Amino acid sequence: MDNKQVNVNHYKDGTTSVLRKAVVFTELRFYQRSDVLYQITQIFCQRYLPQYGDRTVDQMVQAARSTKQNIAEGSSDGQTSMEVEMKLLGIARGSNKELLEDYQDYLKRKGKVEWFGKNQRFERMHDFCKYHSKYEDYQPLLSKMNDEELANMAICLCHQVDKALTSYIERKDREFTTEGGIRERMTAARLEQRETQKQIIARQQKEIETLRAEVKRLRALLDGDAG
Structure with missing residues (x-):
């Protein structure tokens, strides 16, 4: 094993197990935010994008779904294969970036403003997204928001998911290097x-x-x- 320190788990009777400790992905905050993004994206597309003749709708919904599903599948498969887990988490990160670009492109195309920096609206939204990761926290707000606000909220969540996923993948990479x-x-x-x-x-x-x-x-x- 060449200097790899493997921490094995055990069943209740003391028998050793080759399985890694299961990750409860529904408790991961970046998974919860990816679920919020999926719900927001469906609402956004239904309200503000043509329902027929525009591939952007399918692309955005699929990218949002891919982010969420690959986090879930990767976390589940990680019990037996860290390699598969890291691959699927990487796909989730790529899908999230694709979704981010779609929202940014929408704002540019419509002449809307992307919020960032020393902007009070951005700071309030950033703080809200930072401390809330479950859809039920967002649901009461969505019906009151216009396209610029919804897009900026989605962009903010995309950035937070990307940051968290990047750190999580790095931690898994270090764990793989150490344990194999x-x-x-x-x-x-x-x-x-x-x-x-x-x-x-x-x-x-x-x-x-x-x-x-x-x-x-x-x-x-x-x-x-x-x-």
């Missing part, structure tokens, strides 16, 4: 299981030796009483 993939985990699990079995056998042998010594002592006592 499924082959290293299988080897580590087998070695630990063998070591555990050796410890059990050694303990049992020690117990047998103790019992033999006790039997010998008792026999000596009995022989002494008989004499």
Whole structure:
């Protein structure tokens, strides 16, 4: 394993497992934000883009869905394959960037303003998105927002998802470099299981030796009483 320190998990009975600890992706804030983006994108496209003859609608909805679904699938597959997990998370990041560009293109095409920097509207929206990641927090606001506001909210969320995904992928990369993939985990699990079995056998042998010594002592006592 060449200096890789693999931390293996265990079942309740103590048996070693090659599976990595499951990630509850629904608790990941960037997944939650990707779900918000998916819902917002569907609403935005229904309101402000032609329903027929414009491929942008399908592209935006698919990009938003791809971001969310690849985070979910990658996190689930990560139990057995970190390589697959990192690949799918990379696809999610690419889809999120595609969605970001679509919103930015819409603002340019319509002559709308993209909010950033020392802009009060941007600062308020950035702070709201920073501290809220669930759709139910956003839902009451969406019906009151125009296309510029919705697009800027989506852009803000895209940036936050990208930043979080980038950091998460880097952490997974470091973990892979340190621990390796499924082959290293299988080897580590087998070695630990063998070591555990050796410890059990050694303990049992020690117990047998103790019992033999006790039997010998008792026999000596009995022989002494008989004499």
